[in-house]
Amino acid sequence: MQIGNTLGYEIGREYVYTYYGNLHTVMPGMSQQISGVVLKSKILVQPKRDYLIFKVIDMKFDKVHKDVEDFYEHPFNYRTVDELSRFIEKPFTARYDHGKVMNIQVTRGEPVWSINLKKAIVSFFNVDLEGNNAILPRDEAFYADCERGNCIGGIRTELPGMYRIYEDGIYGECETLYDIQKTAYPENPFASILNVTKIKNYKKCRNTPQIFFGMGHGTRCVDCTGDETHPLTSNAAYYYDIRGTRHNFIIEHAIADGEIMYSPYTPDGNIIRILLNRTLHLVEIRDSVSDLVFNEDLVTFPKLTFLFSDEHGSKRVVDLKSEHQLVATYGLKGDVDEVGRLFKNLVEWDFSDEDLKEAIKKDTLPIKFLEVIYSFVLLDYNQIDDFYHRYVESGSSDHKETFLEVLTAAGTNPSFMYAKHLIQSKKLDEDEASELLIDMPQHLREPTEILFDEFYRLCEVSYVKETFTLHSACLKALSTLVYETCIVDYHNTWNDAKENAVCTPELATKYFNYLIPVYDREMSIPERMLYIKVAGKFAIKESLDYLEKYARDKINKYPAHLRMVAIWSLSKAAFLYPEKVREIVLPIYRNWTETHEIRLAAFSVIMRTKPDLYLLKSIAADLISKEPNTQVITYVYTSFKSFAESEYPCHFDLSQHLRYVMPILEESEVLKDINEWTYSKILMDSGYEPEYDYGGFTMLSYIMANDSYLPRSVMLKFNEYKNNMNYHSFEMTFDSWGLDHVLDKVYGPRVTGDVNPERSLWNFFGRKRPTRDISVNKEVKEIDQNLHIVTRDYEDAYVNFRMVAFNNEIMSFTLNQTTLAPLFTEGADPFAMIQNFAGEVKDFKVRTFMIGEDMSLFLPTELGLPFYLEQKQPVFTHFKNKDMKLDVKVAEDGQYIEEIGAKIQGHML
Numbered sequence: 001m002q003i004g005n006t007l008g009y010e011i012g013r014e015y016v017y018t019y020y021g022n023l024h025t026v027m028p029g030m031s032q033q034i035s036g037v038v039l040k041s042k043i044l045v046q047p048k049r050d051y052l053i054f055k056v057i058d059m060k061f062d063k064v065h066k067d068v069e070d071f072y073e074h075p076f077n078y079r080t081v082d083e084l085s086r087f088i089e090k091p092f093t094a095r096y097d098h099g100k101v102m103n104i105q106v107t108r109g110e111p112v113w114s115i116n117l118k119k120a121i122v123s124f125f126n127v128d129l130e131g132n133n134a135i136l137p138r139d140e141a142f143y144a145d146c147e148r149g150n151c152i153g154g155i156r157t158e159l160p161g162m163y164r165i166y167e168d169g170i171y172g173e174c175e176t177l178y179d180i181q182k183t184a185y186p187e188n189p190f191a192s193i194l195n196v197t198k199i200k201n202y203k204k205c206r207n208t209p210q211i212f213f214g215m216g217h218g219t220r221c222v223d224c225t226g227d228e229t230h231p232l233t234s235n236a237a238y239y240y241d242i243r244g245t246r247h248n249f250i251i252e253h254a255i256a257d258g259e260i261m262y263s264p265y266t267p268d269g270n271i272i273r274i275l276l277n278r279t280l281h282l283v284e285i286r287d288s289v290s291d292l293v294f295n296e297d298l299v300t301f302p303k304l305t306f307l308f309s310d311e312h313g314s315k316r317v318v319d320l321k322s323e324h325q326l327v328a329t330y331g332l333k334g335d336v337d338e339v340g341r342l343f344k345n346l347v348e349w350d351f352s353d354e355d356l357k358e359a360i361k362k363d364t365l366p367i368k369f370l371e372v373i374y375s376f377v378l379l380d381y382n383q384i385d386d387f388y389h390r391y392v393e394s395g396s397s398d399h400k401e402t403f404l405e406v407l408t409a410a411g412t413n414p415s416f417m418y419a420k421h422l423i424q425s426k427k428l429d430e431d432e433a434s435e436l437l438i439d440m441p442q443h444l445r446e447p448t449e450i451l452f453d454e455f456y457r458l459c460e461v462s463y464v465k466e467t468f469t470l471h472s473a474c475l476k477a478l479s480t481l482v483y484e485t486c487i488v489d490y491h492n493t494w495n496d497a498k499e500n501a502v503c504t505p506e507l508a509t510k511y512f513n514y515l516i517p518v519y520d521r522e523m524s525i526p527e528r529m530l531y532i533k534v535a536g537k538f539a540i541k542e543s544l545d546y547l548e549k550y551a552r553d554k555i556n557k558y559p560a561h562l563r564m565v566a567i568w569s570l571s572k573a574a575f576l577y578p579e580k581v582r583e584i585v586l587p588i589y590r591n592w593t594e595t596h597e598i599r600l601a602a603f604s605v606i607m608r609t610k611p612d613l614y615l616l617k618s619i620a621a622d623l624i625s626k627e628p629n630t631q632v633i634t635y636v637y638t639s640f641k642s643f644a645e646s647e648y649p650c651h652f653d654l655s656q657h658l659r660y661v662m663p664i665l666e667e668s669e670v671l672k673d674i675n676e677w678t679y680s681k682i683l684m685d686s687g688y689e690p691e692y693d694y695g696g697f698t699m700l701s702y703i704m705a706n707d708s709y710l711p712r713s714v715m716l717k718f719n720e721y722k723n724n725m726n727y728h729s730f731e732m733t734f735d736s737w738g739l740d741h742v743l744d745k746v747y748g749p750r751v752t753g754d755v756n757p758e759r760s761l762w763n764f765f766g767r768k769r770p771t772r773d774i775s776v777n778k779e780v781k782e783i784d785q786n787l788h789i790v791t792r793d794y795e796d797a798y799v800n801f802r803m804v805a806f807n808n809e810i811m812s813f814t815l816n817q818t819t820l821a822p823l824f825t826e827g828a829d830p831f832a833m834i835q836n837f838a839g840e841v842k843d844f845k846v847r848t849f850m851i852g853e854d855m856s857l858f859l860p861t862e863l864g865l866p867f868y869l870e871q872k873q874p875v876f877t878h879f880k881n882k883d884m885k886l887d888v889k890v891a892e893d894g895q896y897i898e899e900i901g902a903k904i905q906g907h908m909l
Contacts, residue, residue, distance in 0.1 A: 120864030536569025
C-alpha cells in the first residue's frame with residue numbers, strides 16, 4: 001500500500017478494507033456453552049465530493065452453539081449464504097463531512113437486518129475529531145483550553161485533546177468521550193498519526209432502541225446513585241490509527257470492543273455476558289476503475305440508530321392480524337401443522353399416576369407447554385383460525401382450556417384479535433371470557449394505540465356491555481394495560497428515551513375519558529364501585545378529581561364501604577402525584593367526626609405519598625395528646641413501628657424519618673396495653689440481601705370494627721425488590737360490613753318454644769354441655785324482664801374479596817344483602833347451604849398451564865445484530881379433589897365434632 005502525502009480520502013481513488021466481526025455469549029462460572037456468530041468481508045470505499053460509497057464484498061458467516069473452550073481460537077467454517085449476500089452486497093452511501101456521518105442511503109426494499117448491518121459498518125467511519133459540539137458550555141470549554149495554553153489572545157490555536165460530545169450510532173445519540181494523541185509519522189515528518197480512543201457511555205443516550213416485555217412491572221424506588229445497582233450494562237470502546245489532520249484524514253486501522261452484561265442479582269449472582277469485537281484494516285489504495293452505480297431507488301435514513309422493524313412507536317399503523325413484528329423482520333414462518341403436533345402431544349398426555357410421576361421427575365410437561373408457545377407465537381390471525389378449527393373446535397373441554405391458556409400466554413397481536421373474536425361470537429361462556437380478559441393484559445407484547453382502540457371496542461360490544469361480569473373484567477383489563485404501558489413503563493423508560501415511548505400519560509387520559517362517565521348519573525352500587533376502581537387503576541391527574549368526590553363525600557351520599565374503596569383507589573396515584581393526593585386524604589384523616597375505618601384508609605394512603613419528617617412528627621404528637629379513638633392509635637403506632645424497623649430498600653427514606661419519630665411515641669403512656677388482637681394493627685416482616693440486591697416484605701394489615709368481632713378490612717401483601725425496582729407481587733384484601741347478621745344466623749343458638757335451641761354451628765362445633773332442668777326459653781324471658789336490651793339494627797351486608805398479582809386484579813367477588821338474602825329467610829338451614837357447597841366441590845379438578853415469569857429484551861449491538869435475552873418460567877398445576885382427604889373426629893356420643901383435619905395432594909411443576 002502506498003501512503004503518499006495525501007491527508008484525506010481522494011475523489012477518483014478507492015480504498016479497500018478488511019472487515020471482521022464477532023459476537024458471542026458466555027456465562028462465567030458455568031459450562032462453556034457458547035452461542036455466537038462471526039463474519040468477515042472486504043469493504044470497498046469510493047469517496048465523492050460530500051459522501052462515501054460503500055460496497056461489501058464476499059461477506060462470509062459462521063455460527064456456533066456448543067461447548068467451546070476458547071472462542072477466539074475456535075476453528076470456524078466460514079461460508080457464503082446466498083440469501084444474505086444478495087442484500088448485504090448491494091452498494092450504499094453515507095453523507096460525510098470531515099469525518100462525521102450525516103445520513104445513510106440504502107436500496108429501497110432491503111430487509112431490516114441488512115440495513116442494520118450497513119449502519120454498523122458506517123458507524124465505524126463516524127469519527128468527529130473537531131469536537132465543535134462538545135457537551136461543556138462554550139465559555140467553560142474556552143477557558144479550559146486557554147488554561148492549558150491552547151489559545152493566544154483569546155483565539156483558540158489548538159483543538160482539545162479530550163472532550164465529550166453526543167454522537168450518533170447504533171444505540172442512538174450517546175455521550176461519547178474522545179481522547180486524541182498525536183505522533184509524528186516516521187517516513188514523513190509533515191504527516192502525523194492520530195491515535196484516537198472513542199468510548200461510548202450508553203447510560204447517557206437519547207432514544208436508545210429497545211424492545212422490552214415483562215409480566216411483572218415494577219416501579220423505581222432507588223433514587224440515590226450510590227445505592228443503585230446495574231442489572232443491565234453495556235459499553236463500547238473504539239481504537240483508531242488515523243493518518244492526516246483532525247479536519248481531513250484516512251482511517252488506517254480500527255478496533256472496536258464491546259460488552260453487554262446482564263446481572264439481575266449483581267455480579268455476585270449468575271450473570272450473562274455478551275462480548276463483541278470488530279476490526280477494520282486498510283489493505284489497499286488504488287485508482288478507481290469504474291464508479292459504483294445504483295440501479296434502484298435509494299432510501300435515506302437520517303440516523304444510524306438500530307431498527308427493529310420498519311415501523312415503531314405507539315401511533316404506527318399496525319395490522320393487528322399480522323404476525324409479530326419480529327417474526328416478519330427476521331423471516332420466520334409459522335407452521336400450523338407443527339403447532340398442532342406439539343399441541344396434541346401436550347393435551348392428549350395420559351395423566352395416569354405412573355405417567356404423572358415420570359413427568360414430575362423429568363419436568364417434561366412445563367417444557368412441552370413452552371414448546372407450544374414458541375411455535376404458536378409465529379402464527380398470524382388466519383393461521384390461528386385454521387389451528388382452532390382443526391385442533392380445538394371438535395376436541396374435548398381439555399383442548400379448549402389448553403388452547404385458551406396458549407392464546408393468553410402467546411400475547412401477540414393476532415392472539416388478542418382471535419380472543420376478541422371468540423368473545424364477540426359467544427364461543428366462550430361468561431366465566432371463560434372473563435378469565436381470558438383478566439389474564440391477557442399481562443402477556444400482550446406489542447401495545448399500541450390501535451390495539452388499545454380495539455380493546456375499547458370490545459368493551460363496547462353490546463353483549464359484553466350488557467353482561468356486568470364481562471364488562472367489569474373488560475374495563476379493569478383495559479385500564480390495567482394502559483396503566484402499565486402509559487404510566488409505569490413511561491416513567492421507567494431507560495435512558496430517558498421518552499420521545500419514542502410506546503405510550504404516554506396524555507394517551508392514557510384519552511382512554512380514561514372513554515371509560516369513566518363524565519356526568520354523574522343514576523348507577524347501582526356495584527356499577528359505581530366498578531368505575532371507582534377503574535379510575536384508580538389509571539393513576540393519572542384527571543382521575544383524582546373523580547375519586548375525590550367519593551372519598552370526601554361531606555353529605556354522606558354514599559355508603560362507607562364505597563368511600564373506602566375510593567380512598568384505597570388513590571394509592572397508585574400517590575406515587576406520581578403525592579402532593580395532590582395528600583391534599584385529598586390528609587383532611588379526611590384529621591377529621592375526628594369521620595369513622596375510624598375511613599380515617600385509617602386515608603392514613604394508609606398518606607404513608608404512600610412519601611410524607612416528610614415534619615408531617616410524621618405532627619401525626620405522632622397528635623396521636624398521644626389529642627387522638628380520641630383507640631383503633632386509630634393502635635393502627636398508626638404499629639404502622640410507624642413496622643416501617644421504622646423495615647429493612648426493605650424502598651422503605652429506606654420513610655424508615656429514616658420514623659427513627660426520629662418513634663421516641664415521641666415510645667415514651668407515651670397512651671400506647672401501653674394495646675397488644676390485644678381486637679385493636680387495628682399493621683404487622684410487617686421484611687428483609688434485604690445486599691450481596692444480591694434482593695429483598696421483600698410481607699404485610700398483614702387489619703382494621704377492626706367498633707361493633708363487631710369481624711374486621712372491617714384485612715390486607716395480606718407480598719412485595720419484592722430487585723434491580724432498584726419495587727414489585728407488587730401479590731395482594732389479597734377482604735372487606736366486610738354488616739356480617740354480624742350472618743354470624744348470628746349461622747353460629748347463634750335459636751330458641752323455639754320451651755325446648756332446647758335448635759342445632760346450629762354454635763353447638764355443632766362446640767363441646768357438649770349437660771342439659772339443665774330449666775328451659776332456655778324461660779331463662780331468656782327472665783333475663784329480658786330484669787335487664788331489657790334493645791337489639792341494634794343490622795347494617796346491610798357487604799363483602800368484597802379480591803386478589804391482585806402485579807397490579808392486575810386476577811380474582812374478585814362481592815356478596816351483598818341481595819346475594820345473602822336466602823340465608824336470612826325464616827327457616828333457612830345453614831347446614832343445607834354448606835352441604836350444597838360441599839357437593840359442588842366434590843368433583844373439583846385443576847389442570848392448568850401458565851407462564852409464571854416471562855421477560856424478554858431485545859437490544860442492539862455494535863455489530864448490527866440484535867441481542868435477545870429471555871427468561872421464562874412455565875408452570876403446570878395438577879390437582880384432583882379425590883386426592884383430598886378429610887379427617888373428622890367426632891365425640892363418642894356423636895353430638896359434636898372435636899377436630900377436623902385436611903390433607904391435599906397435588907402437583908405443581
